[in-house]
Amino acid sequence: MARPFADRLMEKVREFGPLCVGIDPHPHMFPKLFGNPSAGSIAVWADGIIEAAAGKVACIKPQAAFFEIWGSPGMAALEHVCKTARNAGLLVILDAKRGDIGSTAKGYATAYLGENAACASDALTVNPYMGLETLDPFVETAAKNGRGIAVLTRTSNPGAADIQEKYVDGEQIFMRMAKAFHEKGAALKGEATPWSGMMLVAGATAPEEARQIREAAPDNLLLVPGYGAQGAGAAEAVAGFVPVNGMLEGGVVNASRSVTFPEAAQTAGTVEAWQAGISEAIKYAQDDLHKAVSG
């Protein structure tokens, strides 16, 4: 059996802190230094970020959409980025928000979490709208290969109000989901840590909801978007974390724009100056989060 994702992730988080670096090559924010955005240039840009992050942070979260824009060469770039990051010791949480039934879900699981996955990732974000049974093929594949999944639970955007926050029999849907995901998460439990690699996506913009999710799902790691450019601070981002050995832990906090498009880097005239800007932004976010988890 492969080593559980939860253990692999938390080992790194305990060493480097909970920052996850989002790799979102927005075409409209792409720095001129790397030329026009394309499948090739976004891979070069991402390589530079991976180099700045390797040995410094636990994980990266590439956003599939910004690679899919470029079609099959973009997917090749995504495969390159995942491989380069994993070879550099970074865990990869692929943000592709897949979800479907039966053999189709199995297809997505094979593509990203399979033993010989074409685009091998350590975890994959999954959308649960089609129901709980649709998670099973992802969980099975992940459990077998020491991978994880991160299920959308309470996202960081206003639209969370339309379905996720609605009350059913006196309980909000995201809370019903959190309880169900917690049960299914038993299959992805760590051995060296008490955590489950069935991560729940819980936006930093809703700290109170994150605390509720933590109560409903005490051992599920959280994947927290919305920190930084989306407006939430470090304290809000770790609202669902709990004390372990004198520190708060319980998941990873993603930062994309604030860390990969900092102004100092965007206007840099050389790759070295650009990379220094990225390193500085990573350090700044890490210090900010470190203060919050040292609380």
Add this chain to the structure above:
Amino acid sequence: MARPFADRLMEKVREFGPLCVGIDPHPHMFPKLFGNPSAGSIAVWADGIIEAAAGKVACIKPQAAFFEIWGSPGMAALEHVCKTARNAGLLVILDAKRGDIGSTAKGYATAYLGENAACASDALTVNPYMGLETLDPFVETAAKNGRGIAVLTRTSNPGAADIQEKYVDGEQIFMRMAKAFHEKGAALKGEATPWSGMMLVAGATAPEEARQIREAAPDNLLLVPGYGAQGAGAAEAVAGFVPVNGMLEGGVVNASRSVTFPEAAQTAGTVEAWQAGISEAIKYAQDDLHKAVSG
């Protein structure tokens, strides 16, 4: 302005009937005749189905997962399939169930519905769990380029009970969604037909729910999965259709396994015999659906 998707689709449906041929290259069902499944062989297999379907049916629905299994070469195969089908006059509804916020959703929309989309499709399936605002980038891009979207509303699987069928303030979530999608669908209305290209996915396994959806969303075309191998018959599949010019219409009915993996074709020893089996299965499904819409 590009010609609306709703008009383009219904023109073909009125000529050929509501059958949509699902292109789902399941690796475990792949016919030996085409060799081992791979990015290359599934493209050759799909080409054969497209050739059998061209000039006979309105549209195809490739399932992205079964191409993504093969990584970037699989995405190149999917691009090839979409292009070949569109060049042959078939409309392409890409079943990729994407969904995300803001600029990320815009990325997916650009990738599949954009003017110069890398993988150009006529419509894309979209998952609404993250909320109504997340549909806007898809709708905007689709409206601009004469494309459509197909939003998951009430799917054909048992898991539909976990979120979609739950009651919120006395009304089921799929019905609340159907009403909201109906409103947003105004941006994708046809000109020559009364239909909107904001399609709603409504499983054939739930005909009563399809009728309810039709009441809530009177002008939205339906994308109906679950007919054939998933167990629903033709009458159930067209439950959400309404009389227009003496026939029932209101969307398309997808058939995948029953049409693309019929036993006669699976065991064929030559490409010609295989293709004859596919053509026969298409004809059979068309006749079956024709009876139901001639009601």
